[in-house]
Structures are given as C-alpha cells and as structure tokens.
Amino acid sequence: MSFPNERLETSLILASTRGDYEQKTGAVNVPIYLSSTFHQESFDSFGPYDYSRSGNPTRDALEKTIAELEGGTRGFAFATGIASITSAFMLLSAGDHIIITEDVYGGTFRFVTEILPRFAIEHTFVDLSNLEEVKNAIKPNTKLIYIETPSNPRLGITDIASIVEIAKTNDCLTFLDNTFMTPLHQRPLELGVDMVLHSATKFLSGHSDIVAGLAVTKDEELGKRLGFIQNSFGAVLGAQDSYTLIQNIKTMGIRFEKSTEAAQKIVDYLVKHPLVEEVFYPGLPTHPGHEIHAKQSTSAGAVLSFRLPNRATTKAFVESMKIPVFAVSLGGVESILSYPTTMSHGSMPKEEREKRGITDGLLRFSVGLEHVDDLLADFEQALKIAQEV
Numbered sequence: 001m002s003f004p005n006e007r008l009e010t011s012l013i014l015a016s017t018r019g020d021y022e023q024k025t026g027a028v029n030v031p032i033y034l035s036s037t038f039h040q041e042s043f044d045s046f047g048p049y050d051y052s053r054s055g056n057p058t059r060d061a062l063e064k065t066i067a068e069l070e071g072g073t074r075g076f077a078f079a080t081g082i083a084s085i086t087s088a089f090m091l092l093s094a095g096d097h098i099i100i101t102e103d104v105y106g107g108t109f110r111f112v113t114e115i116l117p118r119f120a121i122e123h124t125f126v127d128l129s130n131l132e133e134v135k136n137a138i139k140p141n142t143k144l145i146y147i148e149t150p151s152n153p154r155l156g157i158t159d160i161a162s163i164v165e166i167a168k169t170n171d172c173l174t175f176l177d178n179t180f181m182t183p184l185h186q187r188p189l190e191l192g193v194d195m196v197l198h199s200a201t202k203f204l205s206g207h208s209d210i211v212a213g214l215a216v217t218k219d220e221e222l223g224k225r226l227g228f229i230q231n232s233f234g235a236v237l238g239a240q241d242s243y244t245l246i247q248n249i250k251t252m253g254i255r256f257e258k259s260t261e262a263a264q265k266i267v268d269y270l271v272k273h274p275l276v277e278e279v280f281y282p283g284l285p286t287h288p289g290h291e292i293h294a295k296q297s298t299s300a301g302a303v304l305s306f307r308l309p310n311r312a313t314t315k316a317f318v319e320s321m322k323i324p325v326f327a328v329s330l331g332g333v334e335s336i337l338s339y340p341t342t343m344s345h346g347s348m349p350k351e352e353r354e355k356r357g358i359t360d361g362l363l364r365f366s367v368g369l370e371h372v373d374d375l376l377a378d379f380e381q382a383l384k385i386a387q388e389v
C-alpha cells in the first residue's frame with residue numbers, strides 16, 4: 001500500500017518492501033531467494049511459485065517495483081536491456097510491420113534489421129519528429145511504433161503524445177525505450193504508450209555493476225502476453241542481480257538529480273568552447289526538441305553529446321581526459337565517455353551511421369557523480385591538447 005499521493009522519490013525507497021515476506025518479518029531489504037524450484041504443499045493446488053524462470057520472489061519484488069514506478073499494471077525483469085526489447089518484439093507475428101525511430105539504440109537496430117526479417121517481420125526507419133513522415137509510413141500491417149526519446153546518441157526528441165495519437169488511430173501498439181529519462185522524469189504510460197522498456201544497466205542500476213532489462217505494460221492483457229513470452233523465451237534476471245537492482249534503484253533519485261545538475265554546467269561550458277562544433281542536450285533552448293521535451297519530461301538528463309572537428313582532435317581529446325572511463329554504457333556513478341562510431345553504433349554500417357549524424361567527431365558524455373569542478377577542469381585541459389593537434 002502506498003502512502004496517499006506518495007511521491008516517486010518515496011516509492012523508490014519503499015516499493016520493493018511491500019511484499020508479504022517483508023511485511024511479515026519487518027526486513028528492510030528484500031531477501032535473495034536462491035531457489036530454482038519450489039516445494040508444492042498440496043498434490044493438486046500449487047503455490048505462487050513453482051520454478052524460478054516462471055517466477056522468483058526476489059525478481060517479483062523488482063518487477064512490482066518497476067510496475068509501480070512507471071504506473072503500469074505488470075513489470076518484468078530480463079537478463080539485459082536488449083533481452084527486454086527483443087522479448088517485447090516477440091509479441092509480433094510473421095507478416096507484421098514496425099515503424100521504428102531512425103536513431104534507435106545500436107543493439108535494437110541490429111535485432112530489427114538482422115533478426116526480425118528472418119521471421120518475416122518488416123520495418124521502416126522514420127524520423128519520428130516528422131509526424132507527416134510517420135503517417136505516410138503506416139501500412140495496413142503496421143502493428144507497432146517503436147519510440148526512443150531522448151535518443152542515442154544525439155538526444156533526439158519525439159513528441160510522445162502525438163505518436164501515440166497516430167498509433168491509436170491506426171490500431172498500432174507503441175513501445176518506448178525510457179532508459180535516458182527513467183520513470184522519475186518521463187511517464188510514457190500516462191501519455192498512452194503501451195509498453196515502457198529499460199536498459200536497467202544504466203541509470204536504474206547506476207553503478208556499472210550489472211546488466212539488466214525491465215519492461216512495464218499498462219494493460220493487464222498485454223502484460224499477460226509479455227509474461228508468457230518472458231517464460232517461453234527465458235531471458236530472465238537472476239535473483240542476485242534482481243536484489244542489486246532493487247538496492248540501486250533506491251538511490252536513483254538523488255544520483256540522477258546530482259548528475260543532471262553537473263550536466264547542465266558542462267553543457268554551458270562546452271557551448272562556449274571554440275573547438276566544440278555542436279552540443280546536443282535537450283536542456284539547451286537551441287535544441288530542436290527542447291520545447292517538446294520540456295512538455296513531456298521533468299529533466300534534461302545526465303547525458304550529452306558534442307562534436308569535435310575530426311577524428312584526430314577527438315582521439316587527442318579522449319586520450320587526454322583523465323577522470324571519465326572511456327567505455328560503452330552510461331548512467332553510472334563514474335562519468336563515461338563514449339565514442340558512438342566504434343562503440344554503441346559500431347554494429348551500424350558507416351553509411352547508416354553518418355546519415356544519423358554519428359560522425360567521426362561525435363562523443364557522448366554520461367555525467368557521473370564526481371565533483372563537477374573536477375570534470376570541468378578535465379575538459380579544459382583535454383580540449384586544450386586537442387586544440388593543438
């Protein structure tokens with residue numbers, strides 16, 4: 001039971017301990033149930049759990065937590081973000097067509113272009129900020145519009161409510177990858193989206209310790225269908241990782257807020273730097289999606305991208321940065337500097353990549369929890385070296 005009008009920051013802490021076990025024992029943390037199978041007391045009626053692929057109490061606590069946070073009916077935890085996304089796509093059938101955002105996460109791109117066609121599920125990539133183009137891409141067999149906002153790595157913004165309206169008019173489902181905003185700052189289900197997906201590896205976990213995925217459905221019936229797929233596909237999150245994620249979610253509010261504050265300062269610094277050609281951040285008034293983002297989200301987020309002139313300056317800059325890790329991923333307590341060309345979008349053909357503005361000078365920066373003045377000083381010295389190249 002939640003507190004009347006409970007705020008999400010409170011739910012982050014309390015949601016996982018609303019299960020039976022915790023209430024019975026008073027434990028403030030969810031126990032880790034390391035049990036693959038469950039004894040059935042009676043010959044002909046089974047208890048709530050039988051086998052951990054189908055359901056595990058620790059995973060259950062996590063699934064209830066994310067369902068509550070997103071305001072949905074059912075939550076599901078998967079082994080990775082991609083497992084949640086690919087499992088969601090398994091709701092489709094041969095002959096169906098998907099409309100998908102052009103600047104989708106690289107791993108989602110790979111699945112949609114390399115795997116789904118083998119099952120006769122076709123797709124059209126569309127710039128979802130162009131609503132006319134979306135309408136024109138609808139076919140009689142279009143069953144799904146797939147949204148990612150803000151998107152990776154250029155922080156493109158999609159008007160969620162407008163896409164939902166087009167989808168509903170045409171009897172399509174909408175799925176939204178909410179990884180960049182988290183349930184704290186973007187509420188897709190409240191805007192009519194059917195399913196929210198997360199790479200919980202990122203902000204929800206926040207410590208670069210586990211890989212995990214989450215999905216939440218608004219509708220009970222769709223939830224049942226996804227539950228069937230989760231069990232049939234079997235890409236579930238283990239009990240230990242479920243526990244880690246539950247714990248990490250508790251501090252997400254404060255982590256996200258602090259990193260976002262620093263991101264804004266770094267953006268203010270970068271836009272003024274002569275070597276930086278372009279800065280992508282939804283909090284910038286000059287960002288093309290700024291107004292739409294402000295309407296549907298309560299934070300500009302902790303991820304930004306920027307463009308340096310070429311590969312050589314980019315290489316010198318990356319090699320001179322001392323604080324961040326140079327790595328794939330985002331949303332950790334440590335700042336993470338990524339090079340989309342060879343990292344998140346390494347699986348995308350060069351031509352497709354460049355069409356999406358992912359050039360050799362583009363870098364993505366996920367702001368962690370180091371002191372912002374140290375991060376700024378690091379940028380200053382590394383850009384100075386890059387400038388001399």
Ligand SMILES: *Cc1c(COP(=O)(O)O)cnc(C)c1O
Pocket residue numbers: 080081082083105107148152177179180198199200201202211212213329
């Ligand atoms: C990382 C990421 C994914 C994939 O999640 P994994 O946990 O790496 O499988 C999907 N979408 C977005 C936006 C991501 O950043």
